[in-house]
Amino acid sequence: MTIQAVIPEDMELVYSYPASLTARSTHYCPGCTHGIVHRLIAEVIDELGIQGQTIGIAPVGCAVLIYDYFDVDFVEASHGRAPAMATGLKRVNPDKIVFTYQGDGDLAAIGTAEIIQAANRGESITTIFINNAIYGMTGGQMAPTTLEGMVTTSSPGGRDPNIAGHPVQMSEILATTAGAVYITREIVADIASINKTKNAIKRAFMAQIAGLGFACVEVLSTCPTNWNMDPWKAMEWAKENMAKTFPLGTFKMADAVKALKA
Amino acid sequence: MTKELLKGNVAFAEAAVRYGVQAYFGYPITPQSEALEHLSGRMIDEGRVFLQAESEVAAINMVYGAACAGVRVMASTSGPGFSLMAEGFSYIAGSEVPVVVVNMMRGGPGLGNIQPSQSDYFFMTKSAGHGDFHAIVLAPANVQELIDMMGLAFDLAEKYRTLVFVAGDGALGQMMESAELPPMQPVRTERPDWAVTGNAGRESRVITSLYLDPDQLEELNLHLQRKLAVIKANEIRWQEYQTDDADLLLIAYGTVGRICLSVMREARQQGLKVGLLRPQTLWPFAEARIAELAGRVRGILVAEMSAGQMLEDVERAVKGKVPIRFHGRMGGNMPMVDEILAEVWKLAAEIGIGEQ
Numbered sequence: 001m002t003i004q005a006v007i008p009e010d011m012e013l014v015y016s017y018p019a020s021l022t023a024r025s026t027h028y029c030p031g032c033t034h035g036i037v038h039r040l041i042a043e044v045i046d047e048l049g050i051q052g053q054t055i056g057i058a059p060v061g062c063a064v065l066i067y068d069y070f071d072v073d074f075v076e077a078s079h080g081r082a083p084a085m086a087t088g089l090k091r092v093n094p095d096k097i098v099f100t101y102q103g104d105g106d107l108a109a110i111g112t113a114e115i116i117q118a119a120n121r122g123e124s125i126t127t128i129f130i131n132n133a134i135y136g137m138t139g140g141q142m143a144p145t146t147l148e149g150m151v152t153t154s155s156p157g158g159r160d161p162n163i164a165g166h167p168v169q170m171s172e173i174l175a176t177t178a179g180a181v182y183i184t185r186e187i188v189a190d191i192a193s194i195n196k197t198k199n200a201i202k203r204a205f206m207a208q209i210a211g212l213g214f215a216c217v218e219v220l221s222t223c224p225t226n227w228n229m230d231p232w233k234a235m236e237w238a239k240e241n242m243a244k245t246f247p248l249g250t251f252k253m254a255d256a257v258k259a260l261k262a
Numbered sequence: 263m264t265k266e267l268l269k270g271n272v273a274f275a276e277a278a279v280r281y282g283v284q285a286y287f288g289y290p291i292t293p294q295s296e297a298l299e300h301l302s303g304r305m306i307d308e309g310r311v312f313l314q315a316e317s318e319v320a321a322i323n324m325v326y327g328a329a330c331a332g333v334r335v336m337a338s339t340s341g342p343g344f345s346l347m348a349e350g351f352s353y354i355a356g357s358e359v360p361v362v363v364v365n366m367m368r369g370g371p372g373l374g375n376i377q378p379s380q381s382d383y384f385f386m387t388k389s390a391g392h393g394d395f396h397a398i399v400l401a402p403a404n405v406q407e408l409i410d411m412m413g414l415a416f417d418l419a420e421k422y423r424t425l426v427f428v429a430g431d432g433a434l435g436q437m438m439e440s441a442e443l444p445p446m447q448p449v450r451t452e453r454p455d456w457a458v459t460g461n462a463g464r465e466s467r468v469i470t471s472l473y474l475d476p477d478q479l480e481e482l483n484l485h486l487q488r489k490l491a492v493i494k495a496n497e498i499r500w501q502e503y504q505t506d507d508a509d510l511l512l513i514a515y516g517t518v519g520r521i522c523l524s525v526m527r528e529a530r531q532q533g534l535k536v537g538l539l540r541p542q543t544l545w546p547f548a549e550a551r552i553a554e555l556a557g558r559v560r561g562i563l564v565a566e567m568s569a570g571q572m573l574e575d576v577e578r579a580v581k582g583k584v585p586i587r588f589h590g591r592m593g594g595n596m597p598m599v600d601e602i603l604a605e606v607w608k609l610a611a612e613i614g615i616g617e618q
């Protein structure tokens with residue numbers, strides 16, 4: 001059913017689903033930022049007119065069913081291997097637009113090798129990296145990105161760096177690779193930052209369309225459920241605490257990416 | 263076409279090029295690295311995709327990605343790398359995309375060594391990853407058959423949308439012998455109607471192995487089992503040598519199957535009526551034919567470069583009808599003709615036939 005079919009005749013449709021999203025409600029918890037980022041990606045795909053050429057790679061994590069919400073072709077990767085799958089897909093389909101959508105467990109723990117190597121090879125793919133400092137899907141265990149002192153179901157006394165090491169800063173690492181052309185860390189905690197994140201996602205897709213190399217947008221996100229916070233508090237907490245360990249900003253932007261006009 | 267002197271690893275790699283493989287992803291490991299080296303030049307020259315991955319885990323997932331795009335794609339490896347690929351095998355099986363992987367088996371377990379072995383038989387035929395699935399496993403015994411089986415492997419993979427393993431061993435990969443390569447075939451340009459290519463002009467497609475609803479996942483499994491049943495009904499392959507009048511039956515595959523051909527000839531010269539059955543598919547396995555022959559011969563000798571892995575499938579087919587002897591070498595050692603021949607004589611003595 002389309003949105004148009006359910007709105008009364010005397011009402012004007014002023015806001016709707018992007019064409020690249022299906023009109024299906026998501027399974028995400030209330031206040032989870034996965035949904036926001038999905039919408040931003042879909043808007044970007046629509047605006048760039050690439051819906052028919054885009055292939056997404058779903059992660060293993062809360063976003064495992066992302067393909068139910070997008071009206072583009074999708075494949076489902078094993079945990080952490082999305083960049084390798086994307087490499088195979090893109091190399092045999094150089095004219096398609098290939099993106100991965102990955103959580104911090106997926107990208108910064110089990111899939112560290114795949115993401116760094118794909119970035120270093122300068123694979124012409126776009127990665128959207130959802131950093132919510134926790135393993136959402138499996139019930140709130142510690143992630144490589146969990147903040148120091150943060151309580152999770154597998155760090156009940158708070159993350160102790162002497163035991164678990166320090167939070168991994170993936171954008172900083174990816175920015176050191178020669179093949180990366182655009183690496184940025186954004187947040188989706190208020191309207192301004194959401195708009196800024198959308199611009200970054202757009203730039204990352206445009207870098208791929210222009211064939212410039214690897215681009216990754218890290219998005220500081222919330223997991224109200226496993227952080228044991230209400231959505232508002234989670235957003236505030238993300239702004240105040242996550243952004244300290246994971247400073248916002250652009251870590252790498254090649255001149256050719258800078259020159260792209262959104 | 264003419265015969266040329268070819269090394270096994272180079273032969274299967276070049277055969278893949280000629281059978282139109284569009285992408286290759288691999289990671290160096292002895293005893294099959296010559297294939298990767300050969301393809302590193304050839305694929306690029308042909309304008310196709312070659313990539314040396316950062317690991318076999320990455321390689322098989324690159325293969326998986328390319329397979330989802332509907333192109334002819336393969337990887338090759340040996341034992342330790344094959345173990346790493348198991349995750350990908352399971353996803354490939356669950357999402358039903360065609361993939362060919364060559365495993366030039368080496369001695370194990372662990373790092374083992376780089377000598378020939380057949381000790382990945384269980385792994386390849388019974389459980390190449392988590393979940394209920396089988397790959398088709400082809401077992402070439404010489405370089406010519408290795409070449410021919412590459413074409414068969416791609417055809418079967420695409421016909422059934424399944425995983426196909428070509429099970430060689432270090433000896434086959436490293437040996438040079440005269441063989442004939444196929445003529446160059448055109449690369450297929452159209453993509454199958456299940457491939458992800460972007461949804462322009464059609465509905466979106468999803469390739470996944472995720473089914474959260476137990477009934478749906480059971481239905482997928484039932485579907486896979488029905489497909490495997492069709493494969494079992496149609497694709498069992500083996501070769502027989504002098505089984506018509508045989509009192510004793512040798513069963514061996516790959517390099518050992520080839521050695522057993524010499525054993526059979528020697529034994530016949532020494533007056534024993536010996537035949538040979540050489541499975542060319544390890545899964546599906548020539549169970550019914552072996553059961554039939556078990557009703558005619560008086561004893562069976564299985565030889566392998568393992569502790570007796572195919573032996574279990576033979577035992578299951580024979581169901582105790584005749585005595586079975588086993589001769590296995592491990593650690594990268596190959597059984598020689600005279601040692602297997604000695605076992606043939608022991609078997610003959612056991613059942614009271616022949617005189618040396």
Ligand SMILES: Cc1ncc(C[n+]2csc(CCOP(=O)(O)OP(=O)(O)O)c2C)c(N)n1
Pocket residue numbers: 060061062063079102103104105106107130132134135136137138143
């Ligand atoms: C090989 C493997 N190991 C473990 C798991 C279990 N698992 C599923 S999702 C997940 C973590 C997901 O966390 P993240 O990537 O941060 O995504 P989120 O759920 O927070 O969005 C784990 C460990 C798995 N599916 N596969």
Ligand code: SF4
Pocket residue numbers: 027028029031032033034062132136137222223224225226
């Ligand atoms: S568990 Fe966390 S990340 Fe997952 S859907 Fe719920 S809020 Fe979002």
